[in-house]
Amino acid sequence: MSYLFPNYQRKAIELLKGAGNTLTDKEGKNYLDFTSGIGVMNLGYNDPELNQALSDQANLIWHTPNLYENHLQEITAKKLANGKKYISYFCNSGAEANEAAIKLARKATGKSKIITFTNSFHGRTYGAMSATGQASIHTGFTPLVPDFIYVPFNQLTPLESAIDHQTAAVMLELIQGEGGVLPADLIWIQSVQALCQEYGALLIIDEIQTGIGRTGTFYAYEQYQIEPDIFTLAKGLGNGIPVGAMVGKTKLASFFGPGSHGSTFGGNKLAMSVASKVIDRINQPDFLEEVQAKGEALLIGLNEIAKNNLLIEAVRGKGLMLGLVFSDQEVLKQAMEQLEAEGLLTLKAGQTVLRLLPPLTITYEEINQALLIVEKVIDNLKAQKKDKN
Ligand SMILES: Cc1ncc(COP(=O)(O)O)c(C=O)c1O
Missing domain, CATH: 3.40.640.10 (Type I PLP-dependent aspartate aminotransferase-like (Major domain))
Structure with missing residues (x-):
């Protein structure tokens, strides 16, 4: 029995440690964090x-x-x-x-x-x-x-x-x-x-x-x-x-x-x-310019993935607050589960939007790593959908 009100729908993982832009759960599995604790950890963990x-x-x-x-x-x-x-x-x-x-x-x-x-x-x-x-x-x-x-x-x-x-x-x-x-x-x-x-x-x-x-x-x-x-x-x-x-x-x-x-x-x-x-x-010009440049890199990568892709309807947002609009709710749910399994934590917004809010300290290498995971998961989902039809 839990002694907590059940007002949150919690995932069955507990994050015990964070360093930079990476979180570690209690089983020792690492995740690249594209949630920032819902837009909170803008300077990452353990700064x-x-x-x-x-x-x-x-x-x-x-x-x-x-x-x-x-x-x-x-x-x-x-x-x-x-x-x-x-x-x-x-x-x-x-x-x-x-x-x-x-x-x-x-x-x-x-x-x-x-x-x-x-x-x-x-x-x-x-x-x-x-x-x-x-x-x-x-x-x-x-x-x-x-x-x-x-x-x-x-x-x-x-x-x-x-x-x-x-x-x-x-x-x-x-x-x-x-x-x-x-x-x-x-x-x-x-x-x-x-x-x-x-x-x-x-x-x-x-x-x-x-x-x-x-x-x-x-x-x-x-x-x-x-x-x-x-x-x-x-x-x-x-x-x-x-x-x-x-x-x-x-x-x-x-x-x-x-x-x-x-x-x-x-x-x-x-x-x-x-x-x-x-x-x-x-609030430093150099830091904020970096946020813009990294946001642009993430946006370009997401647009590339979304191009000619029936599962994704749009990519939108500004800076490092970006959303990938999925064609339906069920596909988004599966995508988020698979991203998590691949070690990338993401958020949902509205009914069909995959929301990406990485720490502002995210590196280009980590952005590329995340894009590779997103691409892999979406390719998987496309293949699964094809098999079903
Ligand atoms: C735009 C906006 N306003 C207000 C809130 C509420 O903030 P809090 O959960 O700290 O009360 C949120 C939280 O998600 C938000 O995104």
């Missing part, structure tokens, strides 16, 4: 500099409450602002960062309606779940937080019809991650920002999966030439140490005054000591 930062801080002090000053939060928030007029609130997860964003947007605008998008994913707490545009995630948990409206992603007319002067915010991912690695169109996003400005609604960008270098720029929004009023971070920010951030324009400061919002652990010293180092390492 000496991050280990040192964590253990140095652990030997000083683990936690102080937010009743006292915290210079590590100040340092990290300045780095997140990246030279722009943004300030941060720290929490412990993506859902919490989105909760803070939703609360701030309602308080700052004095309005309650928030528009989000079909197939979006913003987390599992009540506000974040209510923002999530997937009925399956709501099942059994109604009534939801009121005044969330879902409209189709990448389409302007339904958004134009839904937005009005009662709208507090429009909230979206620039690449829908859990929903199927679906990038937003550049022109559409710029229209979304213009509509927000026209109606006095705040633009909230959920960068929880796309942020911290994942798409080849430190924030994905940089590639869309927009300036969100609020953006949210988590996952890659702590490289495995739980941390989230809600980052908003300085003009919003007065709406989150003392007593308005808070968290016991938010911005914990252990988390901040690591997050600050993670930002230093990733």
Whole structure:
């Protein structure tokens, strides 16, 4: 009998060790990691500099409450602002960062309606779940937080019809991650920002999966030439140490005054000591150019595999956040099982998308190794399908 709630569908492997971009299970089998622990381990496993930062801080002090000053939060928030007029609130997860964003947007605008998008994913707490545009995630948990409206992603007319002067915010991912690695169109996003400005609604960008270098720029929004009023971070920010951030324009400061919002652990010293180092390492032009170049190499390889291949309908994404759209759900399931057996860990997104999120430290050699495995598995599946027909 398990003493755990069965809310996760777990695979029958336990990963006990990690080094670089490789994981080892309890039987001693090695896997090349193309999941990054669902977009978390952007600098890979067992990084000496991050280990040192964590253990140095652990030997000083683990936690102080937010009743006292915290210079590590100040340092990290300045780095997140990246030279722009943004300030941060720290929490412990993506859902919490989105909760803070939703609360701030309602308080700052004095309005309650928030528009989000079909197939979006913003987390599992009540506000974040209510923002999530997937009925399956709501099942059994109604009534939801009121005044969330879902409209189709990448389409302007339904958004134009839904937005009005009662709208507090429009909230979206620039690449829908859990929903199927679906990038937003550049022109559409710029229209979304213009509509927000026209109606006095705040633009909230959920960068929880796309942020911290994942798409080849430190924030994905940089590639869309927009300036969100609020953006949210988590996952890659702590490289495995739980941390989230809600980052908003300085003009919003007065709406989150003392007593308005808070968290016991938010911005914990252990988390901040690591997050600050993670930002230093990733937010470097050379590092980000490498992410773009490696993303391009992986994309070219995947496109080559997908060419004239009936099992694969499309390859999409940006940087090292890429998806291979399979023709059907069952084939994807078999592909993932075979990839795992061959020593490559991957993720599913939506119903039919194989999602690849390798650590940003992945090497060209490892990319080629992964591409060879993907090619082999897909060739196998094609052969199996032929035998059946
Ligand atoms: C875009 C996005 N937002 C929010 C979340 C929720 O983050 P967490 O699981 O840390 O609460 C996720 C997690 O997958 C995500 O991908």
